[in-house]
Amino acid sequence: MGEDFKQLKRRGRDEYERDELIFRVGFLSSPANLIAVIEATGGVELGSSGHTTSTNKHYEVIMATTKIEWSEKVWNPVTGCTKVSTGCKHCYAEKMAYRLQGMGQAKYANGFEVTIHLDILKKPLKWKKPSRVFVNSMSDLFHEEVTETFIGLVFEVMCKAKQHQFQVLTKRSERLAELAPDLPWADNIWMGVTVEKEKYLHRIDHLRQTPAATKFISFEPLLGPVSDFDPTGIDWVIVGGESGPGARPMEEEWATEIRDKCVDAGVAFFFKQWGGRNKKAAGCLLEERVWSEYPA
Numbered sequence: 001m002g003e004d005f006k007q008l009k010r011r012g013r014d015e016y017e018r019d020e021l022i023f024r025v026g027f028l029s030s031p032a033n034l035i036a037v038i039e040a041t042g043g044v045e046l047g048s049s050g051h052t053t054s055t056n057k058h059y060e061v062i063m064a065t066t067k068i069e070w071s072e073k074v075w076n077p078v079t080g081c082t083k084v085s086t087g088c089k090h091c092y093a094e095k096m097a098y099r100l101q102g103m104g105q106a107k108y109a110n111g112f113e114v115t116i117h118l119d120i121l122k123k124p125l126k127w128k129k130p131s132r133v134f135v136n137s138m139s140d141l142f143h144e145e146v147t148e149t150f151i152g153l154v155f156e157v158m159c160k161a162k163q164h165q166f167q168v169l170t171k172r173s174e175r176l177a178e179l180a181p182d183l184p185w186a187d188n189i190w191m192g193v194t195v196e197k198e199k200y201l202h203r204i205d206h207l208r209q210t211p212a213a214t215k216f217i218s219f220e221p222l223l224g225p226v227s228d229f230d231p232t233g234i235d236w237v238i239v240g241g242e243s244g245p246g247a248r249p250m251e252e253e254w255a256t257e258i259r260d261k262c263v264d265a266g267v268a269f270f271f272k273q274w275g276g277r278n279k280k281a282a283g284c285l286l287e288e289r290v291w292s293e294y295p296a
Contacts, residue, residue, distance in 0.1 A: 068134055068137070069284075070270055070292075071132045071133065071134040073127070074133070074134050074137040074138075075120070075123060075134070075136075076120070077118075078141060078150075079108065079117065079139050080113045080115050080138070081094070081139045086197060088171070089246075092244065093112070093139070114146065116146065121154070122157060124158070127161070131164050133165065133167065135167060140172055142170040148182075152182075155183045155189070158189050159185070159189070166189050166190060167190045168190065168191050171194045173193045176191070177207075185213070189214075190216055190235075191210055192238075194218045194219075195218070196220070198224060201226060201229060204229075204230075208232075208233045216238065219240070219258060220242075221242030222255065223248055225251070229261060231267045234265075236268045236269075237258060238272055239258055240272035241275025242275045255286055256287065259291065268295045272284060
């Protein structure tokens with residue numbers, strides 16, 4: 001099976017969906033397979049359990065890295081979620097969690113049920129190199145099953161790990177606005193909301209109510225026009241199309257309308273991808289330009 005996977009990898013990981021790649025690797029029986037699956041999936045944290053031996057510490061370093069274009073590491077003190085809006089229909093995290101559960105990964109023994117992982121709560125404090133860290137790529141920190149106490153602990157760790165910039169993204173903006181006044185905040189905590197359609201623009205109003213020094217919006221997957229979007233009070237905007245099997249298409253004018261508003265308002269704009277089944281082939285050029293800005 002190892003040789004078959006190497007052949008697949010040579011043919012290009014983007015020709016295969018990340019869940020298919022994970023399935024083909026099977027159990028992580030060798031360092032080569034482990035490294036390959038991390039590269040293929042974008043760096044989901046698998047934990048140090050499974051079929052690893054004395055090189056676990058090396059594995060943990062690899063597992064924390066990510067191929068997500070706008071971040072550098074992932075940190076998942078919570079895994080698992082439930083669908084809350086239309087953007088959740090083809091959730092990559094759900095598919096990945098069940099694949100990892102089937103591979104015997106202890107961290108995903110509960111599949112995609114909301115699960116708290118106290119054992120990695122302080123992991124960012126050990127990372128010395130300053131990095132942009134995406135918090136809960138496999139969950140939503142503000143899910144109703146995550147206690148206010150644990151959310152507070154996550155924020156305390158982020159405040160202490162001042163060498164990093166933490167990117168927290170949620171679709172549960174109502175709970176964010178409710179809890180924000182009682183959470184510890186620091187300038188290195190970037191708070192964002194996902195808005196996939198016009199009907200979810202109210203999430204931005206909730207975001208504006210928070211004390212976050214850097215506020216951002218992820219219009220990904222962008223599933224319709226958001227003509228009423230107002231960038232006031234926003235520092236960063238990400239736009240991307242849906243990718244993978246059954247991906248719903250994004251129209252160019254939806255993206256350029258957001259881009260133009262950001263340019264006019266002086267808001268950093270990041271165009272991640274067009275998406276589709278083969279996102280690599282579709283690329284990330286918007287009107288023949290790469291847009292990869294970050295907030296100052």
